[in-house]
Amino acid sequence: MFDILISGCTLLTMNRKNEILDDCDIGINDGRIQAIGRNLNVQAEKVLDGRDKYVLPGFINTHTHAYQSLIEGVGYDMHFNPWNLRYLIPIISNMTPDLAGISGELAALEMIKSGTTAFSDHWYLHTDFENIESVTDSFEKSGLRSHMVFGFLNESFAGRKSTGSAQGVLKEDAELLDRAERFVRSRHGRNRTTCGLGPGSTEDVGTDLFRNIINLGRKLDISLVTHIAGWVEIVSRSLEKYRLRDLEYAHSLGFTGEKSIAIHGVWLSEDEIRLAADTGTKIAHNPVANMHLGYGIASVPRMIKSGITVGLGTDGAASYTYDMLEIGKTAAMLQKVDKMDAEALTAEKVLQMMTVDGAAVLGLEKDTGSIEIGKRADLIMIDNNCSNLLPGGRAVPKILYSARGSDVTTTIVDGRILMEDRVVLSMNEKEVVRRAGEAQAVLFRNGGAETAELLNAPWPDKGASWRTQNG
Numbered sequence: 001m002f003d004i005l006i007s008g009c010t011l012l013t014m015n016r017k018n019e020i021l022d023d024c025d026i027g028i029n030d031g032r033i034q035a036i037g038r039n040l041n042v043q044a045e046k047v048l049d050g051r052d053k054y055v056l057p058g059f060i061n062t063h064t065h066a067y068q069s070l071i072e073g074v075g076y077d078m079h080f081n082p083w084n085l086r087y088l089i090p091i092i093s094n095m096t097p098d099l100a101g102i103s104g105e106l107a108a109l110e111m112i113k114s115g116t117t118a119f120s121d122h123w124y125l126h127t128d129f130e131n132i133e134s135v136t137d138s139f140e141k142s143g144l145r146s147h148m149v150f151g152f153l154n155e156s157f158a159g160r161k162s163t164g165s166a167q168g169v170l171k172e173d174a175e176l177l178d179r180a181e182r183f184v185r186s187r188h189g190r191n192r193t194t195c196g197l198g199p200g201s202t203e204d205v206g207t208d209l210f211r212n213i214i215n216l217g218r219k220l221d222i223s224l225v226t227h228i229a230g231w232v233e234i235v236s237r238s239l240e241k242y243r244l245r246d247l248e249y250a251h252s253l254g255f256t257g258e259k260s261i262a263i264h265g266v267w268l269s270e271d272e273i274r275l276a277a278d279t280g281t282k283i284a285h286n287p288v289a290n291m292h293l294g295y296g297i298a299s300v301p302r303m304i305k306s307g308i309t310v311g312l313g314t315d316g317a318a319s320y321t322y323d324m325l326e327i328g329k330t331a332a333m334l335q336k337v338d339k340m341d342a343e344a345l346t347a348e349k350v351l352q353m354m355t356v357d358g359a360a361v362l363g364l365e366k367d368t369g370s371i372e373i374g375k376r377a378d379l380i381m382i383d384n385n386c387s388n389l390l391p392g393g394r395a396v397p398k399i400l401y402s403a404r405g406s407d408v409t410t411t412i413v414d415g416r417i418l419m420e421d422r423v424v425l426s427m428n429e430k431e432v433v434r435r436a437g438e439a440q441a442v443l444f445r446n447g448g449a450e451t452a453e454l455l456n457a458p459w460p461d462k463g464a465s466w467r468t469q470n471g
């Protein structure tokens with residue numbers, strides 16, 4: 001007797017042999033995958049009809065900032081600095097635990113609906129240290145598998161020193177380290193949550209604190225995560241200050257290693273790619289956010305060829321989506337056009353980056369990322385009996401290049417059905433959307449004149465909307 005039986009599906013296992021099995025049954029018990037095969041002929045409390053469905057491991061979003069789910073639609077067509085200074089800081093400097101919790105609910109809802117089952121959230125907004133507790137509670141209630149990165153900012157936020165409205169997000173070293181350790185000790189390994197420690201970047205955190213974070217991460221045996229060489233300016237400033245490039249400098253402090261995740265890595269040199277490969281450092285690649293903010297194009301094919309494990313992520317509001325299918329398709333297309341080579345990044349490789357490789361980036365590969373007996377049951381069902389995905393043809397290109405997050409019908413995490421036939425079961429969708437709308441209004445109001453100016457900017461005569469003066 002199984003808890004759940006999925007019958008007669010097309011299964012993309014994403015196992016080592018990359019098996020794709022037709023007319024396949026999957027048995028789930030106690031949150032684990034217990035049986036895979038044709039005509040299992042067993043009883044189950046719940047049977048899900050897998051006909052006309054692709055079943056595959058849930059997608060893994062290796063980098064996001066959930067709080068930004070509440071504030072999409074204000075900043076756009078901006079490079080890194082207006083993005084942070086004119087858009088983010090005024091709105092988010094007044095984040096409270098209640099608002100943080102709602103941002104987590106909204107992000108979780110979007111992820112469940114588009115087939116993400118595990119993700120990494122980099123939370124550095126400690127205007128109140130309860131914020132991260134509140135957002136983690138929301139994720140745990142949603143049923144998703146979360147990798148919570150306790151973030152650190154002590155010198156600047158996105159390069160802005162501790163003045164004005166950025167002040168509230170910068171904290172003292174001792175307090176940050178103390179709160180981080182308490183957070184990890186109370187959360188790591190419980191309720192599908194694992195933890196990491198995440199300096200904002202090498203310029204937002206001073207050398208002493210950066211070293212202390214690394215030491216704490218090693219002591220707690222958890223992952224270390226930071227934004228590395230995303231925007232070209234940070235590399236110039238690092239060369240000026242330390243005579244080392246960004247990853248070289250982080251490496252000199254002891255950052256690199258099997259449990260370390262470098263976010264972005266757009267401007268890594270050949271030597272730094274080798275350094276990441278040699279040390280087992282992972283990369284979280286966020287193609288849509290990198291494109292929107294004008295960061296540049298990461299050398300993903302080169303990274304993969306060097307042996308680096310690369311996962312995909314949305315990053316925050318800069319991607320304007322939590323739909324990992326959009327991220328995956330963009331990742332493939334971007335490399336094809338950049339290299340003028342249609343084989344530069346293939347559909348099969350990208351699907352691995354979205355599942356097994358993403359799990360390895362977050363250190364979750366023993367539990368999730370593929371559908372194999374013994375692994376936790378984190379899987380999704382995609383309707384293939386619809387106009388954009390008619391049954392037939394090869395599954396991988398149709399999933400990667402034709403499917404959208406809205407084609408996901410059912411999302412299961414840890415053997416619990418979070419969404420069935422597009423009805424979210426673990427959260428009240430209408431309530432979450434209502435609360436999120438109210439929370440957004442509060443944040444926009446607290447963003448003051450600067451935010452109002454962005455919101456009310458007229459249609460631009462030329463150029464980007466944020467450059468136009470209102471009134």
Ligand SMILES: [Zn+2]
Nearest residue numbers: 065263315316
């Ligand atoms: Zn980020």
